[in-house]
Amino acid sequence: MDPSSSSSSSSSSSSSSPPSEGPLPWWGVAGALVLLAAALSPRLRFRLRIGSYCLLCLLASALTAPACLLWNRGRTVRNMTIIKNVVRTFKYIYGLRFELKGLEHFEIEGPCVIISNHQSILDMIGLMEILPERCVQIAKRELMYMGSVGLIMYLGGVIFINRKSTSNAKSVMADVGQAMMSENVKVWIYPEGTRNGSGDLLPFKKGAFHLAIQTQVPVVPVVYSSFTSFYNPKKHLFTSGKIRVEVLPPVPTEGLTASDVDELTDRCYTAMRETLFRISERPAEVNGGGPSVSH
Numbered sequence: 001m002d003p004s005s006s007s008s009s010s011s012s013s014s015s016s017s018p019p020s021e022g023p024l025p026w027w028g029v030a031g032a033l034v035l036l037a038a039a040l041s042p043r044l045r046f047r048l049r050i051g052s053y054c055l056l057c058l059l060a061s062a063l064t065a066p067a068c069l070l071w072n073r074g075r076t077v078r079n080m081t082i083i084k085n086v087v088r089t090f091k092y093i094y095g096l097r098f099e100l101k102g103l104e105h106f107e108i109e110g111p112c113v114i115i116s117n118h119q120s121i122l123d124m125i126g127l128m129e130i131l132p133e134r135c136v137q138i139a140k141r142e143l144m145y146m147g148s149v150g151l152i153m154y155l156g157g158v159i160f161i162n163r164k165s166t167s168n169a170k171s172v173m174a175d176v177g178q179a180m181m182s183e184n185v186k187v188w189i190y191p192e193g194t195r196n197g198s199g200d201l202l203p204f205k206k207g208a209f210h211l212a213i214q215t216q217v218p219v220v221p222v223v224y225s226s227f228t229s230f231y232n233p234k235k236h237l238f239t240s241g242k243i244r245v246e247v248l249p250p251v252p253t254e255g256l257t258a259s260d261v262d263e264l265t266d267r268c269y270t271a272m273r274e275t276l277f278r279i280s281e282r283p284a285e286v287n288g289g290g291p292s293v294s295h
């Protein structure tokens with residue numbers, strides 16, 4: 001009997017017999033337990049989902065950085081187009097739907113200062129959804145040290161500031177002003193200066209408005225509706241959801257001086273807060289606007 005035929009017959013007999021009913025491999029058991037626990041525990045489900053988002057950012061950054069280096073050879077705002085196209089796919093993974101209004105207000109020749117409310121690390125998806133060409137962001141410098149995410153931000157031209165030192169931040173912002181004009185770059189700033197999931201606006205810091213007036217470029221306010229209906233870390237809530245985005249008309253700064261900063265800040269704050277309440281379908285407060293500048 002031909003050994004190959006016997007082996008083939010044995011293999012044919014083995015291939016025709018059902019797979020062995022052995023125990024699940026350890027990783028199968030572990031996976032099943034995690035899924036079971038996640039189904040039972042909102043806290044674990046939330047942590048798995050937000051953890052997957054952070055992991056996705058890390059992995060996507062690690063894969064995109066070489067593309068940026070090969071394509072654009074280093075740190076340049078042109079990498080933001082690559083980053084934007086990658087990050088825009090994240091909304092499908094997490095079931096986030098955007099309703100956009102007012103994008104025509106981004107059709108500004110030349111630089112401008114874009115300001116928007118800041119609710120969570122998910123904001124980056126909303127930012128990339130509408131990011132205009134040649135636009136970089138101001139970020140806290142701690143983000144530079146977040147592994148591949150810091151690298152991709154650096155490559156995309158993100159400007160890092162030390163929030164704890166006004167003098168340092170001021171000098172960086174002054175340099176930003178010069179770069180804006182010389183390199184024709186828009187700058188996106190979160191005037192609240194930190195994430196705020198309250199559904200309202202924190203008082204605005206003044207750097208964005210000093211920058212706009214120093215460079216005499218318009219301020220373009222952008223408002224994202226409140227995430228509280230689908231994202232609330234305190235309640236371990238992170239589901240799919242709809243986000244309304246409204247770009248408001250540019251606020252000109254020609255002829256304004258540093259003495260107009262407070263009024264410009266208040267004007268933008270009031271317009272953005274009213275829009276935030278409207279697109280979040282939250283009743284506006286009876287007593288009118290809250291504090292707009294940090295006192």
Ligand SMILES: CCCCCCCC/C=C\CCCCCCCC(=O)SCCNC(=O)CCNC(=O)[C@H](O)C(C)(C)COP(=O)(O)OP(=O)(O)OC[C@H]1O[C@@H](n2cnc3c(N)ncnc32)[C@H](O)[C@@H]1OP(=O)(O)O
Pocket residue numbers: 056057058060061064082083086087118124137138139140143149152153156158161162163165166169170173174189190191192193194204205206207208210211261294
């Ligand atoms: C491929 C896959 C990729 C996946 C991975 C993701 C990749 C994503 C890539 C790319 C997207 C990146 C997204 C990054 C997002 C990051 C977001 C953040 O990090 S938010 C935190 C940092 N941002 C801020 O903090 C800005 C807001 N802050 C300001 O503008 C402040 O004004 C600041 C920092 C400049 C100063 O901070 P103060 O705490 O001192 O605040 P004040 O009250 O505004 O100023 C104090 C005094 O200084 C004057 N002042 C401020 N700025 C001035 C200036 N520029 N010139 C002159 N005076 C100024 C003011 O008038 C004020 O003086 P008087 O009270 O009026 O007497």
Ligand SMILES: CCCCCCCCCCCCCC(=O)OC[C@@H](O)COP(=O)(O)O
Pocket residue numbers: 053054055057058120121122123124140143145146147148149193194195196
């Ligand atoms: C190296 C290990 C950690 C890697 C974790 C990767 C997570 C990446 C998530 C994208 C970052 C988007 C930028 C962002 O939105 O950061 C928060 C800051 O705006 C404000 O921070 P804070 O409210 O002042 O603490």
